[in-house]
Amino acid sequence: MTSAANSTVQESLDPAALYEVQGNIAVITLNRPDALNAVNSALCTAVGYALEQANNDPTVRVIVLTGAGRAFCAGADLKEIAAGRNIEAEGHPEWGFAGVVRHYVDKPTIAAVNGFALGGGTEIVLACDLAVIDENAKLGLPEVARGLLAGAGGVIRLQRQIPLKVALAAVLTGRPLDAATAAQWGLVNEVAPAGNVLDHALALARVVADNAPIAVQQSKAVVHRSAASGSDWDDDVWALNQRAIDIVFGSEDAREGATAFAEKRKPEWTGR
Numbered sequence: 001m002t003s004a005a006n007s008t009v010q011e012s013l014d015p016a017a018l019y020e021v022q023g024n025i026a027v028i029t030l031n032r033p034d035a036l037n038a039v040n041s042a043l044c045t046a047v048g049y050a051l052e053q054a055n056n057d058p059t060v061r062v063i064v065l066t067g068a069g070r071a072f073c074a075g076a077d078l079k080e081i082a083a084g085r086n087i088e089a090e091g092h093p094e095w096g097f098a099g100v101v102r103h104y105v106d107k108p109t110i111a112a113v114n115g116f117a118l119g120g121g122t123e124i125v126l127a128c129d130l131a132v133i134d135e136n137a138k139l140g141l142p143e144v145a146r147g148l149l150a151g152a153g154g155v156i157r158l159q160r161q162i163p164l165k166v167a168l169a170a171v172l173t174g175r176p177l178d179a180a181t182a183a184q185w186g187l188v189n190e191v192a193p194a195g196n197v198l199d200h201a202l203a204l205a206r207v208v209a210d211n212a213p214i215a216v217q218q219s220k221a222v223v224h225r226s227a228a229s230g231s232d233w234d235d236d237v238w239a240l241n242q243r244a245i246d247i248v249f250g251s252e253d254a255r256e257g258a259t260a261f262a263e264k265r266k267p268e269w270t271g272r
Contacts, residue, residue: 017046018068019053024061024209025202026054030098033069036116038077039098045089048099055105058271061209061216063105064201065128066112067121072137073098075120097152101127104224106217108208112201113137113188118176123150126157129220130208131188132201133179139187140176160227162187212253213271218244 018029028050030037037043047065054060067073076097080087089099096102101123111128113121115137122139125131133139141150141158149155150171159167162185170177179191192200208216222244229237248254252272260267 073121
């Protein structure tokens with residue numbers, strides 16, 4: 001990858017995933033294009049470590065995941081599985097499929113779905129906070145047609161993100177959803193013209209990155225952590241909310257936001 005003048009580039013040692021920082025945005029690219037970015041251990045490991053690198057970099061505010069070539073991700077590498085080889089991240093099975101699906105990071109994640117993304121590819125999208133999809137790409141969980149289960153979060157997350165009967169139809173029939181249908185049901189945030197999905201995802205990422213990092217991260221945490229609550233009247237939800245309030249309102253950025261508003265200027269965030 002090449003960088004713009006104000007970008008720094010850091011490529012992982014493992015070419016199975018590429019890592020680049022553009023301003024305040026980290027771009028992680030699944031990089032097995034000849035295998036449609038099917039997930040083997042090398043890719044899982046490389047992506048997992050790239051997520052860690054981005055999450056620990058104070059200059060990074062948003063993370064974008066995309067695929068090299070004509071696919072986003074074709075799911076698990078069935079050749080590796082058939083050969084009896086493990087496709088988990090080395091030393092980090094807790095990160096889950098592709099180093100993503102059980103790997104919570106504080107910073108917002110955006111899937112830039114550039115092409116084929118059925119099965120495990122869809123499960124990566126479901127694990128991301130936001131998603132932009134190429135108009136020609138499709139999502140879906142065809143596992144039942146192969147005698148399998150969408151066990152990398154598909155049967156857990158899909159019904160949390162779209163209406164139950166729509167999710168059940170997708171899971172039980174295995175039929176794919178085109179980009180327009182995915183957008184109609186809120187499974188993705190935006191449909192991009194063919195070949196332009198990364199640009200659109202980066203534009204969305206810049207909007208998020210312009211906001212105060214601590215406020216964004218705490219807002220993400222409360223949304224995800226409170227989703228498991230039975231009611232928005234439960235005391236534990238409000239306790240979670242209060243902890244986030246204490247962190248955000250006690251930050252330097254909160255004071256900077258108020259000061260910048262009063263002085264009619266753009267705030268300068270420090271992430272502290």
